[in-house]
Amino acid sequence: MTAHVVATGLRKRYGTVEVLNVDRLELRGGEVVALLGENGAGKSTLVKVLTGATAADEGEVTIGGAALRNGDPAHAQELGVATVSQEFPLVPELSAAENLLLGRRAGTSGVLFDRRATERTAREMLARIDADIPVRRPVARLSVAQRQLVEIAKALGRDPSVLVLDEPTSALGPVESRRVLRCARDLAAQGKVVIFIGHRLDEVREIADRVVILRNGRMVADLPPERASTQAMISAMAGDEAEVLVEGDPPPVGDEPVLTVRALEAAGIGPVDLEVRRGEILGVAGLMGSGRSRLVHALMGALPATAGSMSLAGSPYAPKHPADAVHAGVGLIPEDRKHQGLLLDASVRWNISLASLPRIAKRGYLRPRAEKAFTDEVRQSVKVRCATQEQPIGTLSGGNQQRAIFGRWFATRPKLLLLDEPTRGVDVGAKAEIYHLIETFAAQGMAVVIASSELEELMRLTHRTVVLAGGRVAATLERREYSKNALMTATNDIPGGVSA
Known part of the structure; x- marks a missing residue:
């Protein structure tokens, strides 16, 4: 079944400051939509509204035709929304396997905890993104990159119809990043909605079917791939203050x-x-x-x-x-x-x-x-x-x-x-x-x-x-x-x- 997300008339203010003002945003199943903007542009607020984590002051979000209850993340999950956050909301004291299956029950042991089934399922979830992580190791002892992969595998394990990837590759090297991008494309090919938030513009150009850009809480661009050049994206994000990363030689080096x-x-x-x-x-x-x-x-x-x-x-x-x-x-x-x-x-x-x-x-x-x-x-x-x-x-x-x-x-x-x-x-x-x-x-x-x-x-x-x-x-x-x-x-x- 093809997913579909529509946001209309979204407004959010903190005090007198308006942080979000989006008239209409439509996200269609089968496409990866890159959501870009400088820090403070409104990306996080928009995502939090779409996932129910934040209540909008005005507007409505529908997911698969059903109206999302404003500010209700549990309802968003019921409607098939999963988020990979760059904040790693994992439990440090629990193992990677326990975090991956948190809130779910593996195996058929009734009320008892089935460790073998949990670890077996955890390895299957990690294998989906080719991540070789010791499932018994506490999350507190995992590297930042390993925690990121656990968070991604956990979200994919929920079989979401709408997946929000918030800086999913920021802690990963090129090979691991490519695996995550491939998973995102595979999900879109299954008719799912994939929202990709990132700052690596080469990845955006590689993965995105559309590039939606926010500035000062407003949508300022909705670009197809052929129009989403690096300079076009930077200009839309920064407006009159656009600053290109100028190429050049680094400072001279001393002898000692x-x-x-x-x-x-x-x-x-x-x-x-x-x-x-x-x-x-x-x-x-x-x-x-x-x-x-x-x-x-x-x-x-x-x-x-x-x-x-x-x-x-x-x-x-x-x-x-x-x-x-x-x-x-x-x-x-x-x-x-x-x-x-x-x-x-x-x-x-x-x-x-x-x-x-x-x-x-x-x-x-x-x-x-x-x-x-x-x-x-x-x-x-x-x-x-x-x-x-x-x-x-x-x-x-x-x-x-x-x-x-x-x-x-x-x-x-x-x-x-x-x-x-x-x-x-x-x-x-x-x-x-x-x-x-x-x-x-x-x-x-x-x-x-x-x-x-x-x-x-x-x-x-x-x-x-x-x-x-x-x-x-x-x-x-x-x-x-x-x-x-x-x-x-x-x-x-x-x-x-x-x-x-």
Whole structure:
């Protein structure tokens, strides 16, 4: 049966601010509709209304001809709606299998929990997207990419008629992303409605039958594939403020090494040899499970080294804890900013000034006026947009949260900056600004290491890229050797085998 979703007259306001104003949106079964827009454009609000998570002030949504009860997510699920959220609403203490079957019962053991049947069904669900994940492992011990795949498999397991994919590939490498895109196309071929929200425009062009673009809560474009060029999509999203990610060479590199790594080993990686020079931007590529994040964590002292040696700016460097790394002049922008990089309930001020408190304090006492002045200066330098610096940082858009983390470390002037998926979940405009910040860091002489699953990002920013497989360096590509085909070939030559 072909699905059909129609939204008419949708309006949503928070106080005096109108965040959604959509007259009519029709989603037909058998097509993948990409929903695009900058952070704050209204995408999340529209999806929440379509899935019943948020009640609209005005308007109506029908799914398969039945009117959705406003603000009733249980009714939306009854009508066949499933959502893959980038927030991972999983239970960390439960296993991957238990999360996949949460709310459902596998096997025929009555009221008793049938572990074997649950694990067997879980493996079948994961096999649908070719995901090899230990089903008995607690979700808390899975990587971000593995959690993303569990969330996708869980949604597909409900056999939805309407599937919302909210940034489904943002944590995945190219091979895993392609599997997810293939699943989305297969669902559409079965007559289902697939709504795809993403910031990787190459994926949008590959998968979408239509591209719907929001700006300031309103639909500003509904493009067929032949009209959805990169420039057309960026222009529609950003309007008069459109900013193209300008291609060009990264800043020049100095002669002296900032970071030297020799035969480094840690859980799941090694031995690894690396050298990063002053002003150099070094890329780290690899499939999910190649060891990208583990390498970054080992360099930061979050993953204990078991062998090898490192030096930083000519001095021995052996961090036992991230605090040692910070003290030595190393900063980290983690892959999962919400859980690893931010105190979501704390203010913008506190999140920005956190790493610079020793500089702001005088004789051990924090000076509130100095801290506020410092925060304002940093906030403006990295363009964090907020109503007030006392606003909880969790209320900001993803792009503004990421800029705040960049500002925190930029203010400390680190010798080495480690970036793990630095533009995950941010829009095109914020991505351009973050690229500019990274280049500014490097131009000031900092050494930068970027671990990224986005090949275009590595090609755009880096001087060199090392490709990891099985926790080891499988290849090194110089900038003159870059092409998407060369990078994809290098990352796929040897399969990875550890957690990302």
